[in-house]
Amino acid sequence: MSGGFKSRHLTVVGLGLMGGSLARALRSRAEVITGVDRDPDTLKYALDHGIIDVGTEDLKAGVSEADTVILAAPVRVIIQMIEGRIGAYLRSNTLLIDIGSTKADICDAMARLPIGVQAIGGHPMTGKESNGIEESDANLYVGRPFVLCPSRRTTPATLARALLLVEAVGAVSIEMDATRHDQAVAAISHLPYLLSAALVATVAQEGNQDDAVWRLAAGGFRDTSRLAASDLKMMGDILSTNTRAVARILALFRRELAMIEAMLISQDDVKLAELLSPAREARLAWMQRVEAAKNGSGK
Amino acid sequence: MSGGFKSRHLTVVGLGLMGGSLARALRSRAEVITGVDRDPDTLKYALDHGIIDVGTEDLKAGVSEADTVILAAPVRVIIQMIEGRIGAYLRSNTLLIDIGSTKADICDAMARLPIGVQAIGGHPMTGKESNGIEESDANLYVGRPFVLCPSRRTTPATLARALLLVEAVGAVSIEMDATRHDQAVAAISHLPYLLSAALVATVAQEGNQDDAVWRLAAGGFRDTSRLAASDLKMMGDILSTNTRAVARILALFRRELAMIEAMLISQDDVKLAELLSPAREARLAWMQRVEAAKNGSGK
Numbered sequence: 001m002s003g004g005f006k007s008r009h010l011t012v013v014g015l016g017l018m019g020g021s022l023a024r025a026l027r028s029r030a031e032v033i034t035g036v037d038r039d040p041d042t043l044k045y046a047l048d049h050g051i052i053d054v055g056t057e058d059l060k061a062g063v064s065e066a067d068t069v070i071l072a073a074p075v076r077v078i079i080q081m082i083e084g085r086i087g088a089y090l091r092s093n094t095l096l097i098d099i100g101s102t103k104a105d106i107c108d109a110m111a112r113l114p115i116g117v118q119a120i121g122g123h124p125m126t127g128k129e130s131n132g133i134e135e136s137d138a139n140l141y142v143g144r145p146f147v148l149c150p151s152r153r154t155t156p157a158t159l160a161r162a163l164l165l166v167e168a169v170g171a172v173s174i175e176m177d178a179t180r181h182d183q184a185v186a187a188i189s190h191l192p193y194l195l196s197a198a199l200v201a202t203v204a205q206e207g208n209q210d211d212a213v214w215r216l217a218a219g220g221f222r223d224t225s226r227l228a229a230s231d232l233k234m235m236g237d238i239l240s241t242n243t244r245a246v247a248r249i250l251a252l253f254r255r256e257l258a259m260i261e262a263m264l265i266s267q268d269d270v271k272l273a274e275l276l277s278p279a280r281e282a283r284l285a286w287m288q289r290v291e292a293a294k295n296g297s298g299k
Numbered sequence: 300m301s302g303g304f305k306s307r308h309l310t311v312v313g314l315g316l317m318g319g320s321l322a323r324a325l326r327s328r329a330e331v332i333t334g335v336d337r338d339p340d341t342l343k344y345a346l347d348h349g350i351i352d353v354g355t356e357d358l359k360a361g362v363s364e365a366d367t368v369i370l371a372a373p374v375r376v377i378i379q380m381i382e383g384r385i386g387a388y389l390r391s392n393t394l395l396i397d398i399g400s401t402k403a404d405i406c407d408a409m410a411r412l413p414i415g416v417q418a419i420g421g422h423p424m425t426g427k428e429s430n431g432i433e434e435s436d437a438n439l440y441v442g443r444p445f446v447l448c449p450s451r452r453t454t455p456a457t458l459a460r461a462l463l464l465v466e467a468v469g470a471v472s473i474e475m476d477a478t479r480h481d482q483a484v485a486a487i488s489h490l491p492y493l494l495s496a497a498l499v500a501t502v503a504q505e506g507n508q509d510d511a512v513w514r515l516a517a518g519g520f521r522d523t524s525r526l527a528a529s530d531l532k533m534m535g536d537i538l539s540t541n542t543r544a545v546a547r548i549l550a551l552f553r554r555e556l557a558m559i560e561a562m563l564i565s566q567d568d569v570k571l572a573e574l575l576s577p578a579r580e581a582r583l584a585w586m587q588r589v590e591a592a593k594n595g596s597g598k
Contacts (some may be wrong), residue, residue, distance in 0.1 A: 222586075285523050
């Protein structure tokens, strides 16, 4: 991969935490970086901090000179842009990559772009509790998985350029089909969010009747409830573009919870432990794997 | 509270993380500290590190000279000790306090102790991911809620001494009825554990078929799944002594999750957001409260 990722003109559409961090991480790889955002204050911040060279609220002006365009907006905004006029604005051979959290609908939309647009779906598995350009960080993607999902507009050249981009931000690329991606994130991301939200709703019912509930809540509740505070607009977009996979995983979850509850109510300690033990082992094994990967990437 | 908690002879039964930390936190308040544990290596560690003055595997020898006895074992071990012979071993007026994670069964058992034993239930809301005397820490209880649940063997003098003990370890006492405590912890502690375990069981099913599931799992899954790695013996004891409250809260949870799922499947974004928004607000409000309390106690 001689030289790695290079861009004459990189455009990032959506300068939030994720888009801002990509601009920072690719700063030295691009001759010009244009930022497109609807918020003038965000554009001003990005310009003042040297994150972008040019700022505009106009999508057409922002993307028409670019050789690489990154769409870093909520999923349905990305779909609207792809289904809208962006295909007509882009130069031929432009690499168009998005970083939306679900991929099947986006890759479907990409398939209808003009031939000549090099479009590929992306999803970096990272983030922070707080959002916004002020939180952006050139190292946000380092060592993190970055999924790439081919669309019908993905050529071998598209994939090669996307892989260089992923490498340039320090992430670890994982190629997979969009449907498979959406099923995986339904399990490891959307289900945890829904459980967290339903947990807080349940605890709030109890807490409204007895304030001691809130006063006793400690570390276990803190961790399990964290995702309930996620941005609702973002989560709404994610859930509404992954409904089928989420419904499927919810059904599996209900069965697991029902089995545990049955053993609990029948006071069968041995069977309950047999049921809970594989989950414990699986969690410990996964954490070992995460630690090993961390140590590996730290070398 | 002139002088605060003092003990001529304090005995801690069970030298794990919690018991060891109590012994360390009360080190300067007790003339003699005896540790009772079934593991000779644990006793040796506690003696070598000056956490206790005397170590024994024998409950009778360990408690018969004490004026304060702390039972720091899993819930059902505590119940066995209280229902067993400990009442016969204790001197009159000894303060007997436990730190088991459920309280109704323990306080019921305490009610049948000989009159003269000053027994009260306790539950400090703290812990660490790793257990064992090696992890013990004199500051583990500082600023943490410490529930006190009166039993029929709790006199005003019992409560006064227990309050001094709680104050001495730096914790914040909350007095409440054992049943009310058990309902509260079912919501904020036992339910999160069960959700975490069922989540990991669900994800493991998917992960066994597609390893990418594990590779994509990131921070959201990490936090939500942490409790699944809890000690099974401890959790089994907790769940089996709080089955009714746990079953009740599971029913409430199922209803919350079903409402969310219904809105999701009907693709009603507005209603879904209306449902998820109060959970988000409640989580944010609770975190603000936690931060405020932290800053308050830091003064």
